[in-house]
Amino acid sequence: MQGGLADSLFETADHAPTLPQLARRSDTDSTTWTTVAAIELRDEVLDVARGFIAAGIFPGHRVAVMARTRYEWTVLSYALWTVGAEIVPIYPTSSHEQVAWILKDAGCVAVVVEDEQGIMTVGSVCASLPALRHVWQLDAGALADLMEAGLSVPITTVESMRRIVLPDSTAVIAYTSGTTGHPKGCALSHRSLAAPCDTLLDGWGHTAAPPGEQPVVLAFLPFSHVYGLMIQGMCMRGGILMGHEPDLRAEALSAALMSFRPTYLYAVPFVFEKIYKNFLRAAQEAGRGALFERAVRTAQDFAAASERQRLGTGPGPGFDLRLQHALYEKTVYRKLRAALGGRVCGAVSGGSPLNRELALFYSGIGIFVHDGYGLTETSGGITAQPVGREKLGTVGRPLPDTEVQVAEDGEILVRGPSVFQGYINDEAGTRAALRNGWLATGDIGHVDSEGYLSITGRKKDIVITSGGKSVAPAALEEHLRVHPLIHQAVVVGDNRPCVGALITLDPDFLAHWRAVLAAPGEQTDREMREEDALREEIKRAVAAANSTVSRSESIRVYRVLPEPFDLANGMLTPSMKLRRDAIAQRYAAEIEAMYQSSSRGSRNPAPVDPNQWDDSDNVFR
Incomplete structure (x- = not known):
């Protein structure tokens, strides 16, 4: 690697100008995709890069991008890398406090948002960000505005700036999820981002499509996360046709897979x-x-x-x-x-x-x-x-x-x-x-x-029971989630006599399960029988997870919660990781009641030996 990440786009446009590089949905028919050739994409990136230069964006400047995975994200990232700027990805679902922290910590001079909601979020924190000079909105024609603003900037200026970008120059400041405390900004160079992409393309690229076919990938994971950026990098560096799907809901993703037909x-x-x-x-x-x-x-x-x-x-x-x-x-x-x-x-x-x-x-x-x-x-x-x-x-x-x-x-x-x-x-x-x-x-x-x-x-997630047993929660949670009815699971048990779990149900599959069960009889009796059946089903799921670990590591108590862990209630990070500390704090009363109700004899202290505990307690809140 001799230069920056943007070089691969320019090289592809030179040696394979007509290669389909990206695909865009039709404005009138969401099932129709139009390909964008490498030379077309390069020209669009050049024009946007000229706009950034006209706006005073130069090498080393940090520009945040706060948008879902969409076509413009790719154009923006390669335009910014072309002028040597550093990208600061921000999840569009981030709170005002998170956005303010990242923009200030990174010292961003500009931010690109997706819609009015993004404008409102950034606008609410602008007063505390003296370095912030520009806010562009994609849905309000940001790319077109940048292109028009850059018409007077010579292409040679862009080329000069691209050629001074070095492999070890910083390309991205990627913030960690921040499950505890403020997220940290990881400085990633052009070389470090390119390295896994090139290695995977060399050793695994041939598996992405049948022999003789161009690989086709639908990018739907957030480009705000390094995994999403790696997917984009592999597609752009490996001649893989990439489409974008910003909506992660099951219906939207299913429709996109059917119409785009990835390999x-x-x-x-x-x-x-x-x-x-x-x-x-x-x-x-x-x-x-x-x-x-x-x-x-x-x-x-x-x-x-x-x-x-x-x-x-x-x-x-x-x-x-x-x-x-x-x-x-x-x-x-x-x-x-x-x-x-x-x-x-x-x-x-x-x-x-x-x-x-x-x-x-x-x-x-x-x-x-x-x-x-x-x-x-x-x-x-x-x-x-x-x-x-x-x-x-x-x-x-x-x-x-x-x-x-x-x-x-x-x-x-x-x-x-x-x-x-x-x-x-x-x-x-x-x-x-x-x-x-x-x-x-x-x-x-x-x-x-x-x-x-x-x-x-x-x-940091290891659970240590009061008996000194160390339990890694990930495997148990993974086995629980495989059950169709279970949406999420969080293992708890620090300083407790045994391992417990908080469980949420998959609303779509739960509705289907109830419809299939369709217990006859009066409504009250039917609801009671359905509830009993649901308890037994969850109990079997817990037993199945427990069969993969020792008795001392098994889930002995659990509680099914009425709501999922999500971004709205602050229980998930923007990258969909569990905020375990926040969950433990919010559901402290439920956790306490779960252990108290399962101990033998309400007047006696909870037993220290987990073998004295009853079998898993299927308590529904």
Whole structure:
């Protein structure tokens, strides 16, 4: 790499000017997409870059972008990188306080917002931001205004500025989710952002489409998150046709997949969980629930047998299993793939580990999901599943030129070309994270004898019971979420005699479940029977999760909450991570009641030995 991230766009426009680079929806028909050739995109980026120069945006200036994943995001980012500016992504759902903190901490001179709501949010904090000089609104024609303002700026000026951008210049200030305290701004260079993209394209790019076809990717994850930026970078650097979907609601995403027909999916476990639940719900509504469940078990068995053969530990699927799989391929699996557009041949899951059983299901229906690992401080991916040697349930092996170690306390340490430059305005935080060239990730896990990394959870999330038992909550929460009725789960138990859980239900699947149950009789009796059935179903889900851990680590008490954890109530970060401290504080009374109601004998103190506790308490609030 000789220059900055924008160079790849200009190079593609020079050697493959007609290559379809992006796709835009028609203004009149959301199911129709129009491709934008590399040379067209380059010219648009040039014109917007001229507008930024006319507005006084120069190398080193920081410009925030506060918008959903849309076509303009890509144009803006490459225009800003062209003039050497640094991008500060902000989630459009961020609160006034979060926006004020990021804009001030980063010293932004300008911000691009999406709509009137963004204008109001920024406007409410402008008085405390003396460095902020410009606010542009996409829905009010910001790109057109910039292009018009830049007409007098010579193209040679833009080219001169692009050529002075160095690989180690800062490209992005990406703020961490901030599950506790203020988020920290991670300085990511052009080189660090490009490194995982180029490595993944070299080793895995050929899996993104059938031979001879241009890969097609629908970008729907937030570009405000480093994973979304990595997807954009891979598409732009790898000649992959990229479309944008700003709406993450199931209906909108499903419609976009059907019309755009991607060849490859980049998503997070929640999306793969939701797609599976939608498949199950549709099958049950069609009266084919039992058939679907048999097909799921066959897919998982087939994938597991194929994995054993791939890793040299077994003979592979037997004749009967191959016969069953072939039958379901004709009757079930190809229909499931058709619901995703019909062309998806593979996928990547990131953000958190993907449940092994779910990964086996997708592999068995013909969509191999490569689970990987990375974080904001590593500019995205640092491990991936080696092609042909994938081991589901792990996040693969370190990428070439990247090293992974596990410290004595289980913390994962990494070093390599994608590691960040440090936290801005926080030397102490940078020193704590970067130790002798190694990044302390804050994640815990282990590496097996073949070099595959498994993630256990976050170091700071470990639950320590009053008996001294340390429990990583991530695996239990992951197993609970796989159940169709369960939307979210938070394991608790610090300084408590046993592990507990707060659970929220999936409203869509709950409504479907109630409709299928359709208990006869008077309304009061029917509601009571439905409630009893729901209690038993959740109890089975908890028991299934507990079967994966030891008795002392199992969930002995739990409570189902009436509302989900979301951005509106402050229980999730903008990147959809649980704010555990906030959840524990908000539901302190429920947690206390959960443990008190489950102890033997209300007049006696709660037993210290978890083996003295009753079986899981299915308490509904």
